[in-house]
Amino acid sequence: MYYIGVDGGGSKTTSILTDLQGNVIRTARHGPGNIAVLDRGSIAQLIRRVINDLLQGENIEQVRWTTFAFAGAGRSKEKEIAGEIIKGAGIKHFNIMTDAEILYYSIFGDEAGILISAGTGSICLIKDENNQFQQIGGWGYLLGDEGGGFDIGHQAIRKAINEMDIGEPPSLLTKELLSFYGLQRVDELISITYSSHNPQRLVASCAKLVCDLAEKGEPNAEAIVDSAATALLNLAMKALEHPHFGPQTRIALVGSILQEPSIVNQKFREKAREIGMNFNYIPQQLEPAVAAVLYAIKKSGETVSQSLLQKLKKVTFTH
Numbered sequence: 001m002y003y004i005g006v007d008g009g010g011s012k013t014t015s016i017l018t019d020l021q022g023n024v025i026r027t028a029r030h031g032p033g034n035i036a037v038l039d040r041g042s043i044a045q046l047i048r049r050v051i052n053d054l055l056q057g058e059n060i061e062q063v064r065w066t067t068f069a070f071a072g073a074g075r076s077k078e079k080e081i082a083g084e085i086i087k088g089a090g091i092k093h094f095n096i097m098t099d100a101e102i103l104y105y106s107i108f109g110d111e112a113g114i115l116i117s118a119g120t121g122s123i124c125l126i127k128d129e130n131n132q133f134q135q136i137g138g139w140g141y142l143l144g145d146e147g148g149g150f151d152i153g154h155q156a157i158r159k160a161i162n163e164m165d166i167g168e169p170p171s172l173l174t175k176e177l178l179s180f181y182g183l184q185r186v187d188e189l190i191s192i193t194y195s196s197h198n199p200q201r202l203v204a205s206c207a208k209l210v211c212d213l214a215e216k217g218e219p220n221a222e223a224i225v226d227s228a229a230t231a232l233l234n235l236a237m238k239a240l241e242h243p244h245f246g247p248q249t250r251i252a253l254v255g256s257i258l259q260e261p262s263i264v265n266q267k268f269r270e271k272a273r274e275i276g277m278n279f280n281y282i283p284q285q286l287e288p289a290v291a292a293v294l295y296a297i298k299k300s301g302e303t304v305s306q307s308l309l310q311k312l313k314k315v316t317f318t319h
Contacts, residue, residue, distance in 0.1 A: 002058075003300065004066040004091075005293025006050055008033015009099050010120025010150075011201060011256075013046060014289040014317045017054040020302060022311030027289075028053040029317055032201060033099070034120075035082050036072025036140060044085045051089055065300040066094040067292040069102035071121070074135060095299055099288065100125045101133055106291030107252045107284050114239045114279075116232055118264065119255035120204045121145035124235035129244055137235045141200050146231035147264070149204035149257050155224045156210045157193065157203060160186050173213055173220040180209050207257060215263050229267030232258060236272070236279075251279040259284070290315050 002025065006015040013033035017025040030050060035043050047068075051060070068086065073079050073096050086094055100123045104115045108127075115125040122145050123138025141150045160174040164186040170178075174186065181192060196202040213221035232253075239245060258264050260283070272279060286294070290312045294304055 001064040002062050003293050003296045004051075004054060004063055005289045005291070005296055006033075006066065006068045006070075007099055007102055007288035007292055008035070008046070008068070008070040010034045010071055011204065013050065014287065015050045015054055016287075016289045016293050016315065018293050018312065020297065020308070022305075022308035024312075024315060026054050026056065027315070027317060032198065034071035034200075035078045036075060037200065040081055040085070043082060044088075047082070047085050047089055051091065060090045063091060064093060065296040066091050067102070067296040067299065068094060068096045069099045069288060069292050070096065071099045072140075074098045074100075093300070095295075097295075100135070100138065102288050102292050102295065103252075103254055103284075104133070105295060106286040106288055107254070107282055108250070111250075112244065113250040113252060113282065114236055114245065115252050115254065116235055116258060116268075117255040118148045118228070118232055118258035120149045120200065122148035122151070122232060122235070122255070122257075124239055126239050126242065126245070128242065134242075136238050147228040147235075147257070148255075149207035150200050151231070152207040152210050152224055152228050152257065153203040153205065155227065156206060156221070157189050159220055159224070160189060171220050172218050173210070176209060176213060176218075177206060180206050211257070211263050225263055225267060228257070229264050229271055232264070233268055233271050236277075240277075249279060250282050252282045252284060254284050286313060287315055287317060289317065 002017055002019055004017050011032055013030040015028045028050060030046060033046060079096050082096055100117055103117055104125050112127055117123050121138060121141060124136035126134050128134045137144050145151055156173060156177055160177055163170055163174055193199050210221045210224055214225040253265050297304055
């Protein structure tokens, strides 16, 4: 029997097919998996591609359980739509959770902790006194996601536009932005943003450039990174208002923007120390899609053995 784990975030979707012994049959990588911003047809296309690429003609009846972890799955409407599509694709036994929940599980299991994740977006996830997940922030790029890749890219592009508006010469940040997007003029940034079929991804794509420039001392980029770190620390401080957390609480900093050794990670830790927060930082040891397949195995009623766990810890998605 086979098990499938799927992790869909704002920029990419990774998935894995394994057996109960931890043998990796196949892995796959696809485009964005935020079901809150994808239409029904795009969600269906993504799910079909994931299943087809993993099974490659093998009998779908051999799949005992599948865990789908999607950004945007915390809202009932999107979760219901995804469930209908998954059933229509022939998957009989499955569960749906958010990408943040599977990230939490990959680090803390069933124990207490604070997860701060910043990739395309940002989110803080904790477990309350009733062992239920509680989300802080992470309400999408229009209503939140401060400190994530979109927020960083958005600030950088707005800075470039502001320079144009007031007649300032373009800063190094602006020049590098134009080069990154293959443009000649600042007003072209406006055009490509509004004409993009996925503006969230487009804007977030320059976040790494901004972080790299901040590391080199570009003042505008430094200010943006500082702002992002402050926003993410604010999420942690909101979590600490819950009575069962304290300064020594275990915390995980994950996601492409925040994971060690990124400059946002460094700034977060510096700011935490400045206000006396000596968190117990916990590293991420499992790929989220791997955590999803382990969750699928547990949901099926099987036990996750140490040998299985050790095999799957070695899985990476670099292609």
